[in-house]
Amino acid sequence: MNKKIGVYVCHCGGNISDYVDVEKVRTSVESDEGVCLAKTTMFACADSNQQEMVDDIADQEMDGVVVASCSPKLHLLTFRAVTERAGLNKYNYVHANIREQVSWAHSDNKTGATDKAIRIVKAAIAKVREAEPLEPLMVKSTKAVAVIGAGVAGIRAAIELAEAGSDVYVIERDHFVGGRVSQWDNLCMTDETGKELVTRLYDKMMKHQNITLYTGAEVVKNSGSVGNFNLKVTLRPRYIRFDCNEKDLMKAIDVCPVEVPDEFNFSITSRKAIYHNYPSEYPHLPAIDMENCTRCGECEKVCSHIDFSQKIKQVDLTVGSILMATGFDPYEPPEGEFGYGIIENVVTLQQFKRIVHYCDNTLQYHGKKIEHIAYIYCVGSRQIDGENKYCSRYCCTTNIYTAITVKKKYVEIHNYHFNRGIRTYGKQETLYDESSKLGDIYLQSFEDDPPVVELQDGKTVVRINDILTGHKSLDVEADLVVLVTGMVPRKDNATGELLKVPKGRDKFFNEIHMKLRPVETVIDGVTIAGASQGPKNIMESMNSALSAAAKSFSLVDSGELALEPIVARVDQESCEWCGKCEAACPFSALSKLEIEGKTVVQVNETICKGCGMCLPVCPVDAIELTGYSNKEIESMIDALIPNI
């Protein structure tokens, strides 16, 4: 069939026509095979022109359209929409870039630019000639979402999804919910405790019939893709039966002889092998940590509900989308960074918060009263030599807030802030003001001249060349040095790796576009929320959780998904299964298939991104990319270099 093709050559104001003779381009292509209309236009993207194109397509009964203008990144979708409005299949539209690739790149050679523009437009026309109308791939989608991580971001997202009407599976690796927020006492600006916040969220979550919470749970296998992820989840038992009474349990904790560092308190205290993080923690049932339990049997003697016969279970879940809210780890300074791990009274901000939690009337650490506290900022963040170039956002604010809390709670506290510029951004700026007025002292240095912590006659001294005092060398004898440590990605990222969620340069999960698609990942159907994506405070985590919930819900709500049809297609007759394409695929979209006694490759179209990596490695040329077939590409090459 001979296609009727319309060609529009855009001036782009003068962006193109100042260097490319657009009229010459038009006349050079107007008599090409199939071209029924060739026009130049001042601005192809202008509303009036778009309408003219719609009318032309209908009047001339065109089968294909080419617009030679700017980069497809800017207006491919615009003109695809124009063709759709005119009743044409949008894959019969081809975009020719004669601005970025021609006029801007060759402004020094107008004749050459015009010649190149002609070839590019001819190539586009050649592609349109071979183009086929394509329909989106329709996939059934399960109306359920898996939320990985039951911190505040995960729980908030789960509630939102449940309220919208989706089934939700919340998968928490720990035995208790609440994540990092449950470890904090008073939170800045609202003065609620982290526990109160977690309690409110937990109560609300548990009221929803369509939310299932799994604790001690981990995703170990995933097959499937957007719309239908098939997850295998293992559930570690607590080794305690749910009907247990509290008194017996307390006895069991008392008699347990094992003591290990308590990670909930960042190892400043220890816990037993049978433990809970704090008395009212959710769910209200302790757990036995089998990695450290010696099976001595002492707890069984005092509590009849200890049950070592409980086994690891597995559940299979099918969900349409996965929402990752796996949170962060606090930066753990290596031994010797500002004396950490060497000098006894050097602690991290997170440890300090727990120290304050356990102190009643006097602030003390290792039995010594604390009056002078030195805070060293940006530890593990904004590193010059290290990899963490980013600012962890929350530390300035939470540290100053903690310093104020301590100053108000205990008498004779002196706070010294050794900072590199304070970033209590937004509404929290007032905290900085408040702490200054309370008499906190701020000392500042640049990154190349950090403060020094050292022992002098058994005293811990922090020294700085303060740029606010003309680089004067000043020091403080500190009872406690608090390293204001920021956020780093979770050390254990097993689930992220399993799902192949990409990471950014900062090693946190990476979104598709920082501004325009901030909660989606390149893995279709997997969204990210909270501090798993990068440092965030609680408010920002909530924002991203709600945003990710909305995005995940949009994927599962209709029960059906329309996917881009540009995917790899296998000619199963010529395929001889060598496995090279499977190895080349970055998304694991290709797999072996036995068909009528023959081994061939099959494409999972919902996973395939149409990247084309499998095409060149196929020794028998059995794979084609829909929308970019060999025929189309070859005809474009012929048009670009006709004389060879």
Place this chain on the structure above:
Amino acid sequence: MTRINPDFTSELKKYGVFDANACYNCGNCTAVCALSDQENSFPRKMVRYSVLGLEEDIQMSLDPWLCYYCGECTTTCPMEAEPGELMMSLRRWLTAKYDWTGLSGLLYRSVTVSVIAFILLAIGVIGFAALHDFNPEQVMHFGHYFEMSAIGGVLLFILLPNIFRMWRLTVFRPDGKLSVKAHFKALGELIVHMFTQKRTLGCDDSQVRWLEHLILVIGYLALLFTTVFLDWFLAESRTVIVLGYAESTVIFVITFLFVLARITMKREVSKHSHPSDWLFVIWLFMLGLSAFAVRLFIDLQILEENFWIYLVHLIIMVQWALIIVPFGKWTHFLYRSFAMYFRRIREI
């Protein structure tokens, strides 16, 4: 290496009302100050030193004396840290540091101590007069004698040793690198500033303040000379009598204006009044007024009542000469002039 002392601000706050801790080091105060220059940059540096409690650095510095308090820094300060008042407080604190007797600090820090000192001196004078049966001649004779000996005594035993202490803190260097020649070369600076206080003219606010001050200083010194050496109260010469009237009038009129300014608080400089500020202006006002009255009563021949007026004048004068001059605000005039002198020496 210097150790930070966060308790210093609370110590300094006994000398004045300010909020240095509110400072976020923007430096607007220094930028707006007409007197601050590259060598002596203030008040931000002094605010910072105060917050950090760097006592030694403050003691070694002449900056507080180089500020003539126009109040621009305080008006400009976005954090309302009152840098101008901090500089004033530092001057009081330094006065206490220089004073070897320690009385200066005691009087600055405590209103009670000041009141007790004033009352004790008043009782002393009245007691002395009672011992002499309130004999006008003897008391007036004593008064005249007291004036002369007070000038000499205070200068010799309080002011000179204190100036020496100031010199030790700000000019003297233990490494021996001290130019004696520079001390002579710079002497002109001391004389000029002591008699003109011309540095005030550098302030942006108003030249009137300088003129008022200058007339007051001249009037005060002239009245001192007239009463002590020309014996104004007993003088017969018409010129001397008129001169005395003019001088005492100058004193009580200008100080009256100063008191009024401190009450209305229209200018930045008079917004904050430490008890020592009130004592200074009120006592100087009363000194001028009572001297005027004493001579007036003599001229009007109302001799009976005049003795009591004189007694009041004597009490005021004794309090003035033994408290305010050696330990109070009066010394600032002296330290300012010497600060300019010492700065010049350091420059040479």
